[in-house]
Structures are given as C-alpha cells and as structure tokens.
Amino acid sequence: MSQAGPSASNASPLIQVFDTLASAKRELVLQESGRCGVYCCGPTVYDLSHVGNARAALVPDVIVRFLRQQGLQVKYVRNITDIDDKIIARGQADGVPAAEVAARFADEYHRDMAALGMLEPDVEPRVSGHLEPIIALITTLVGRGLAYAAQGDVYYRVAAFADYGKLGKRKPEELLEGAGSRVEVDTRKESPLDFALWKAAKPGEPAWDSPWGPGRPGWHIECSAMCGAHLGETFDIHCGGRDLIFPHHENEIAQSQGAFGPGTFAQYWVHNGFIDFAGEKMSKSLGNFFTTREVLALHDAETVRYFLLTVHYRSGLNFDVRVDCPECGAAMGREAQDQGVCPACGATPGPEALRTRVRFPGLEEAEDRLAYVYTTLAGARKLLAEAGAASPAPATSPGALLQAFCEHMRNDFNTGGALGTLSRPLADINGLLSAGKGVDKAARLAAVAAFVADMEQVAAILGCFGAEPGVWLRRRRDRRAAQMRLDLARVEELLTARREARAAKDWGRADAIRDEMSALGLTVNDGPEGSTWDFA
Ligand SMILES: [Zn+2]
Numbered sequence: 009m010s011q012a013g014p015s016a017s018n019a020s021p022l023i024q025v026f027d028t029l030a031s032a033k034r035e036l037v038l039q040e041s042g043r044c045g046v047y048c049c050g051p052t053v054y055d056l057s058h059v060g061n062a063r064a065a066l067v068p069d070v071i072v073r074f075l076r077q078q079g080l081q082v083k084y085v086r087n088i089t090d091i092d093d094k095i096i097a098r099g100q101a102d103g104v105p106a107a108e109v110a111a112r113f114a115d116e117y118h119r120d121m122a123a124l125g126m127l128e129p130d131v132e133p134r135v136s137g138h139l140e141p142i143i144a145l146i147t148t149l150v151g152r153g154l155a156y157a158a159q160g161d162v163y164y165r166v167a168a169f170a171d172y173g174k175l176g177k178r179k180p181e182e183l184l185e186g187a188g189s190r191v192e193v194d195t196r197k198e199s200p201l202d203f204a205l206w207k208a209a210k211p212g213e214p215a216w217d218s219p220w221g222p223g224r225p226g227w228h229i230e231c232s233a234m235c236g237a238h239l240g241e242t243f244d245i246h247c248g249g250r251d252l253i254f255p256h257h258e259n260e261i262a263q264s265q266g267a268f269g270p271g272t273f274a275q276y277w278v279h280n281g282f283i284d285f286a287g288e289k290m291s292k293s294l295g296n297f298f299t300t301r302e303v304l305a306l307h308d309a310e311t312v313r314y315f316l317l318t319v320h321y322r323s324g325l326n327f328d329v330r331v332d333c334p335e336c337g338a339a340m341g342r343e344a345q346d347q348g349v350c351p352a353c354g355a356t357p358g359p360e361a362l363r364t365r366v367r368f369p370g371l372e373e374a375e376d377r378l379a380y381v382y383t384t385l386a387g388a389r390k391l392l393a394e395a396g397a398a399s400p401a402p403a404t405s406p407g408a409l410l411q412a413f414c415e416h417m418r419n420d421f422n423t424g425g426a427l428g429t430l431s432r433p434l435a436d437i438n439g440l441l442s443a444g445k446g447v448d449k450a451a452r453l454a455a456v457a458a459f460v461a462d463m464e465q466v467a468a469i470l471g472c473f474g475a476e477p478g479v480w481l482r483r484r485r486d487r488r489a490a491q492m493r494l495d496l497a498r499v500e501e502l503l504t505a506r507r508e509a510r511a512a513k514d515w516g517r518a519d520a521i522r523d524e525m526s527a528l529g530l531t532v533n534d535g536p537e538g539s540t541w542d543f544a
C-alpha cells in the first residue's frame with residue numbers, strides 16, 4: 009500500500025526541516041506542489057493555557073506564516089481535545105458536566121491565543137464532532153488485526169505493528185521490560201504495551217454509542233482520525249511539543265500507518281523544546297508555571313512572541329523569574345520565598361502577594377529590544393512621510409535584509425538566527441536617520457524605504473513589529489507608568505504648565521518644570537505639535 013514519493017518538482021525553494029523521525033534535517037518536499045498541510049496537536053481544554061502551551065502554538069503559527077510568505081498555500085489544522093480524563097476529572101471536582109468544562113476552557117484558550125496574535129487555524133476540529141471517523145478508524149484497525157475488543161474497551165495490538173518505537177527511538181523489548189516492573193497489570197490487555205483506542209463508559213462519565221458498547225475514544229486515536237478527516241491519509245507536517253513524541257505521536261503513527269499503510273501519514277515530524285521556568289530555582293510557593301494571562305498582565309503580547317522566538321524552537325528556553333518584596337521592593341531569592349520572609353525588611357508576604365511581584369527579566373530585555381525596533385521604524389516612517397512625493401516607490405523584490413532573514417528561516421525555521429540578522433540593518437538605518445549633512449538624500453530615502461518594506465514582510469512572518477510604531481511605543485509607556493504607579497494626571501499638569509511657560513517665553517520656569525519631570529525619571533520632548541513625555 010506504499011505510495012510513490014512525490015516528485016522533486018514539488019520541492020519548495022530549499023526549505024530544510026528537522027524531522028524527528030529521520031533525526032536529521034530534510035528538504036521539504038510537499039505531497040502536492042505549492043500546497044502544504046500542517047497539523048498541530050492542540051490543547052486538552054481543562055484549565056487555562058500556560059506559557060508552554062503558548063510556545064507549542066507559536067511554533068506552528070510562525071511556520072505557517074513563513075510558508076505562506078514563501079508563496080505556499082497552507083492548510084493549518086489545530087485540534088481541540090474536548091473529551092479526556094482530565095476534563096472529566098475537572099468536571100467532577102467542580103460539580104459541572106465535562107462538556108461545560110471543555111466549552112469554557114476552549115473559549116479561554118481562544119482568548120489567550122487571540123491575545124498572543126496567533127493565526128486562527130483553517131480548521132479547528134473537536135473530538136466531540138469526530139466520533140464517526142474515530143469509530144471508523146478503530147473498526148479498520150480491528151479488521152486488520154491491529155486492534156482487539158476486551159470487555160467494552162478496544163486496545164491497539166502493539167506487537168502486530170513492526171515499526172513500533174521508530175519515532176521515540178525505543179525498542180519494544182525495552183519498553184516491555186519497563187512495563188513489567190509496574191505494579192498494576194491490566195488483565196484485559198494482551199500486552200502491557202497495548203494502549204486504549206476506546207474506553208468503556210464508567211458510571212457518571214460522558215459516553216457515545218459504538219460497536220463495542222457505550223464509551224469514549226482514547227486520546228491518541230483522536231488525532232489520527234482528525235488528521236485523516238481534514239488532511240487526508242498522507243500530509244506534510246505534524247507539529248507538537250517534545251513531550252508528545254512518545255507515546256502520543258508514536259501511537260498516532262501506529263494507528264494511521266496501521267490503517268493506511270507504510271509511508272502514509274505525516275511526512276515531517278516537528279517538535280518544539282520545553283520551557284524551563286527559572287531552572288531548578290523556582291520556589292514551591294510560586295509553583296512551576298505561569299499562565300499566559302499572568303504573563304500578558306505584565307508584558308505586551310508581541311514581547312512574549314519575540315522572546316519565545318529568540319531561541320530556536322527545538323531548544324529548551326529558560327524563562328527567568330525574579331520576585332521583589334511587596335513591602336520594600338528588595339529582591340527575594342528562592343530561600344526567602346520558601347520561608348516567606350523578606351531578608352531586607354522582614355515582611356512576611358504570602359504566596360499570593362509574592363505572585364503579584366513576579367518579574368520576568370528575559371521579557372523585560374525583549375521589550376527593550378522591541379522598543380528599539382519600533383523607535384527605528386517610527387523614525388524611518390517619519391522620514392519617508394516628510395519626503396512625501398520624493399519617497400521612492402516601494403520595492404517589488406525582497407531587499408538584502410529580507411533575503412538574509414529568510415535564509416535563516418529556510419534553515420529549519422531558525423527564528424533566533426533570523427532575528428540576529430536584523431541587528432546590522434537596524435544600526436545602519438539609525439545611523440542614516442541621525443546623519444545630517446553630507447548624506448546623499450536620494451540614497452538615504454531609498455535605503456530607508458527598502459528597510460520599511462522588508463520589515464513589513466518580517467512582521468508578517470513573525471507576528472511582531474507589525475503594529476503602528478507610535479501606538480506600540482505609547483502603549484508601552486503607559487503600561488510602565490501604571491506598573492510604577494506614576495501619577496499621570498500630575499505629569500499632564502506639568503506638561504501643560506511647561507507649554508504655557510514656553511509660550512510666555514518664561515525659560516526659567518520651563519527649565520524648572522523639565523527638572524521636576526527629570527526627578528520623576530521622565531524626559532520631555534518638544535516638537536512642532538507641542539511637548540510629549542517619555543521615560544528617561
Ligand atoms: Zn495529537
């Protein structure tokens with residue numbers, strides 16, 4: 009049932025993808041020229057999303073954006089697992105039906121992903137809407153001797169699939185040894201390696217009718233069935249976090265190739281690395297993760313995207329966490345957090361209070377970097393606007409900046425390397441913007457116009473740098489002001505007073521006001537449209 013490989017003419021312009029199955033980079037050769045199918049294992053909706061979920065969604069998001077920018081037609085499928093043990097457990101704990109839990113947290117997930125600027129998938133299948141293809145797939149596997157029913161359950165017969173373990177690089181013998189040492193042995197299974205495709209309903213659990221009696225699907229079969237329903241038996245790229253390689257993706261391969269034959273199913277397996285919160289230093293009182301919402305309360309969504317993209321998607325990412333004392337502002341290390349006592353002032357803040365004073369230094373740095381990019385873009389756009397009709401027409405072909413950027417993206421979507429290529433052009437443009445006389449005006453305009461045009465493409469690929477620069481910079485300023493509890497009304501009063509003093513040519517008073525603002529850590533910028541303020 010193996011099918012002929014796609015022809016070399018289907019190759020997109022030399023995009024290399026690291027394929028977990030091959031343990032190597034492979035040139036992306038598509039099933040159908042110009043079209044690419046991408047599947048991403050979406051969330052199991054029983055709680056709010058955390059930053060690890062955000063990274064797992066961002067990786068395919070940027071891959072899809074890049075492939076589209078390269079001219080490919082991409083079908084992006086990201087599922088929602090809305091039937092699962094964890095959802096049922098949460099429903100029982102909260103005293104609400106499982107379906108209600110799933111609906112609520114699917115909505116919350118959408119809210120978080122929208123806040124993070126994620127593309128909406130073209131199709132977002134839910135398990136609850138795919139019972140028919142799931143049951144059909146299980147029926148096929150039973151018919152081929154790859155699955156068996158046992159007391160209302162259906163199990164996959166791992167011993168009947170010769171390639172089992174090839175993705176996770178595990179040998180069935182070794183897996184068996186590991187399984188043998190476990191205490192509980194399920195007598196319904198022929199082998200401890202066999203996994204459930206269908207689970208017979210227990211009292212009080214949601215259930216659907218099937219040829220094996222009422223029950224619900226196992227987690228792994230859901231993804232196989234939804235891939236098949238929306239991308240066909242064979243498609244291009246399957247994404248997910250490293251933690252899904254084994255057993256989830258291993259089992260997806262066993263199920264789908266078991267049903268459709270060798271060589272079918274995903275042609276490239278793309279797995280992203282973990283997020284490590286503060287290494288081992290994270291205190292018990294803070295727990296070991298942060299929700300997307302907690303992070304977005306402190307930082308702009310683009311900052312979070314940018315920060316996550318500074319590191320190659322396959323690498324682990326260190327998410328440094330600091331905590332300041334809510335009373336005196338002194339840094340509280342892990343030991344101080346665990347004891348709940350500030351070493352500087354002796355205050356005893358509880359875990360709740362500590363959580364409100366969390367800082368993410370990596371994100372603070374990333375935000376500074378974004379501010380630099382936006383300040384540069386603001387200056388570039390201003391120059392072009394002032395030049396008006398003298399501005400060159402937008403370039404129709406990619407400039408050197410975009411070419412260098414895309415070269416890294418074509419090398420296994422290396423966003424870190426791609427971001428690195430922006431440093432030099434940004435410095436050059438800032439040099440040109442601040443250069444006075446002696447610069448060829450036409451050459452300067454052409455360089456700035458090319459920069460702006462290339463950065464628009466970069467913004468489309470990353471989902472960063474695409475905001476109106478003035479709006480982004482003002483939002484950042486106001487967020488910082490709120491965090492520092494700056495009295496904005498007082499700042500506006502000072503600005504008005506300074507405007508009046510300048511109008512009255514009272515320079516002594518104007519300078520005094522500038523000094524007062526400087527004492528608040530602020531600068532005043534005087535322009536033709538009046539005075540504005542910012543942080544020094
Ligand atoms: Zn999955």
Ligand SMILES: [Zn+2]
Pocket residue numbers: 333334335336337338350351352353354355
């Ligand atoms: Zn303190």
